[in-house]
Amino acid sequence: xxxxxxxxxxxxxxxxxxxxxxxxxxxxxxxxxxxxxxxxxxxxxxxxxxxxxxxxxxxxxxxxxxxxxxxxxxxxxxxxxxxxxxxxxxxxxxxxxxxxxxxxxxxxxxxxxxxxxxxxxxxxxxxxxxxxxxxxxxxxxxxxxxxxxxxxxxxxxxxxxxxxxxxxxxxxxxxxxxxxxxx
Amino acid sequence: xxxxxxxxxxxxxxxxxxxxxxxxxxxxxxxxxxxxxxxxxxxxxxxxxxxxxxxxxxxxxxxxxxxxxxxxxxxxxxxxxxxxxxxxxxxxxxxxxxxxxxxxxxxxxxxxxxxxxxxxxxxxxxxxxxxxxxxxxxxxxxxxxxxxxxxxxxxxxxxxxxxxxxxxxxxxxxxxxxxxxxxxxxxxxxxxxxxxxxxxxxxxxxxxxxxxxxxxxxxxxxxxxxxxxxxxxxxxxxxxxxxxxxxxxxxxxxxxxxxxxxxxxxxxxxxxxxxxxxxxxxxxxxxxxxxxxxxxxxxx
Numbered sequence: 001x002x003x004x005x006x007x008x009x010x011x012x013x014x015x016x017x018x019x020x021x022x023x024x025x026x027x028x029x030x031x032x033x034x035x036x037x038x039x040x041x042x043x044x045x046x047x048x049x050x051x052x053x054x055x056x057x058x059x060x061x062x063x064x065x066x067x068x069x070x071x072x073x074x075x076x077x078x079x080x081x082x083x084x085x086x087x088x089x090x091x092x093x094x095x096x097x098x099x100x101x102x103x104x105x106x107x108x109x110x111x112x113x114x115x116x117x118x119x120x121x122x123x124x125x126x127x128x129x130x131x132x133x134x135x136x137x138x139x140x141x142x143x144x145x146x147x148x149x150x151x152x153x154x155x156x157x158x159x160x161x162x163x164x165x166x167x168x169x170x171x172x173x174x175x176x177x178x179x180x181x182x183x
Numbered sequence: 184x185x186x187x188x189x190x191x192x193x194x195x196x197x198x199x200x201x202x203x204x205x206x207x208x209x210x211x212x213x214x215x216x217x218x219x220x221x222x223x224x225x226x227x228x229x230x231x232x233x234x235x236x237x238x239x240x241x242x243x244x245x246x247x248x249x250x251x252x253x254x255x256x257x258x259x260x261x262x263x264x265x266x267x268x269x270x271x272x273x274x275x276x277x278x279x280x281x282x283x284x285x286x287x288x289x290x291x292x293x294x295x296x297x298x299x300x301x302x303x304x305x306x307x308x309x310x311x312x313x314x315x316x317x318x319x320x321x322x323x324x325x326x327x328x329x330x331x332x333x334x335x336x337x338x339x340x341x342x343x344x345x346x347x348x349x350x351x352x353x354x355x356x357x358x359x360x361x362x363x364x365x366x367x368x369x370x371x372x373x374x375x376x377x378x379x380x381x382x383x384x385x386x387x388x389x390x391x392x393x394x395x396x397x398x399x400x401x402x403x404x405x406x407x408x409x410x411x412x413x414x415x416x417x418x419x420x421x422x423x424x425x426x427x428x429x430x431x432x433x434x435x436x437x438x439x440x441x442x443x444x445x446x447x448x449x450x451x452x453x454x455x456x457x458x459x460x461x462x463x464x465x466x467x468x469x470x471x472x473x474x475x476x477x478x479x480x481x482x483x
Contacts, residue, residue: 094292101285135304136296136405143296146289151274154282 040095045115048099049108095122098142102149104156113158118142192446195326200435200442202330202395205337208434209392210415211422212344213385215430218419219361220381223283227267227291228415229408231386235260235393236403237298240309249312257390264386265379273375291408298405306402315398333395340391341431344384348427357381361427421464423474432475437464 095118103114125138149156217225235256242252271290275282315329348354356372357380368374396411414437422433440460448456
C-alpha cells in the first residue's frame with residue numbers, strides 16, 4: 001500500500017505541476033476560445049481518471065458512470081451555467097472514449113497524454129471546421145484516431161507504462177523504489 | 184395487455200405493434216447475427232439504416248421511382264456492412280470485446296459525420312408513395328397501409344432468412360457458427376466467408392428496416408440510426424443476446440410494450456413512455472437475466 005501511495009504521489013507531482021502551469025498560462029492568455037479548450041481538457045481528464053479508477057477496481061468500463069460525475073460535473077456546471085439531464089451523454093462519452101483508447105486504460109499518464117492529444121486534435125479540426133464551413137471534421141478525426149490506435153496499439157499509446165517509471169529508468173537510482181517497481 | 188375500449192382500436196394497436204415490432208426484429212436480428220458469431224456489439228449498425236435511407240434520398244433527388252429506391256437501399260446497406268467488416272473489424276479479428284465495441288463506436292461516428300459534412304446536418308425530406316399514407320377499410324375497421332406493408336414485408340424477410348438459415352449449406356454454416364464459432368471452423372466452414380455473409384445479411388435486414396423507418400419519419404438525418412439501433416439492442420437483450428430467434432421475439436415484445444404503453448398511459452405521462460418501457464424491460468431481465476430465450480451463460 002505504501003508503495004502504491006508513493007507511486008500515486010509521484011505521479012500526482014509529475015503531472016500536477018505541469019497541469020497547474022497550463023491552467024495558469026491558460027488564464028493568463030484568457031480568451032473565450034482558449035478558456036473553453038482548457039476547461040474541456042480538464043473535464044475529460046478528470047472523468048477519464050475516474051473511469052479508470054472505477055475500471056481498475058471493478059473490471060467494468062462504465063460510461064453510465066458519466067451520469068454520476070462529481071468533480072468533472074462540477075467543473076462542467078460551473079462553466080456552462082445551465083445544464084440538463086441529456087447534455088452529457090453523447091459528445092462527452094465520445095470524447096472520453098477517445099481519451100481512454102488513445103492514452104490507454106492502464107495508466108494515469110495515459111489519461112493525461114490521451115486528454116492532451118484528443119483535445120489538441122479536435123480543437124485544431126474545429127478551427128478548420130470554422131474556416132471551411134464543413135461540419136463534423138473534429139469528430140471524424142477523433143474517430144479515425146480511435147481506429148488507428150486500436151489497430152496499431154490496442155492497449156493505447158502508453159499501455160500500462162507510467163511516464164515517471166520511464167523517467168525513473170532514465171535517471172537510474174535518482175528515485176529509489178522506481179527500479180523496484182519496474183519489474 | 185391492450186385495454187382498448189373498442190375492438191377496432193385493439194386491431195389498430197395490434198397492427199401497430201406488429202409493424203413496429205417487425206422493424207425492431209429485423210434490426211435486432213442483424214445485431215444478434217453479428218454478435219453471436221464475432222462477439223461484437225455493432226454500434227455502427229444504426230449507420231447501415233442511415234446509409235440505406237440516404238441512398239433513397241439521393242435517388243429521390245435524381246428523380247428515380249420508389250421501385251428503384253427500395254431495392255437499392257437494401258443493396259447499399261448490405262455493401263456498406265461488408266465494407267465495414269473489411270475496413271474496421273477484420274483487422275481487429277480476435278481482439279477483445281471492448282476493442283471491438285470501441286471500434287464500432289468510432290465507425291458509427293465516422294459515418295454519421297461523413298453524412299453531416301457531405302450532405303447537411305439538417306433533416307432532408309424524402310416523400311414516399313402516397314399509398315403509405317392511406318388506410319384500408321374493412322367495414323368498421325381501418326388500418327394504415329404503411330403498417331400492413333411493413334408487417335408483411337418484414338415477416339416475409341424473416342421467413343426468407345429462416346429458410347436460408349435452415350435449408351442452405353451456407354446458412355446452416357452460419358447457424359452453427361452463431362452457436363459455436365470455433366467448432367464450426369474446425370468443421371471446415373471458412374471463417375471469413377461466414378463473417379462476411381453475416382455482415383451482408385445484417386446489412387440487408389437493416390436496409391429493409393430502413394425503408395419503413397424512413398416511411399414513418401419522412402426525413403433523413405445523419406443521426407437517424409441511433410434510436411432504432413438502441414431499441415434493437417434492447418430487443419436483443421430481452422430475447423437473449425446471441426439467440427437469433429430470441430432477438431426477433433425481443434423485437435416484438437419491446438414493440439408490444441411500447442404500443443401498449445402508448446395506448447394506456449395518460450397523456451401527461453406519455454413523454455416518459457420510454458422510461459416506463461425500460462422499467463418493464465428491467466423487470467423482465469430480473470426474472471430472466473439471460474433473456475427470454477438466452478442460453479445460460481457458460482464459460483467460453
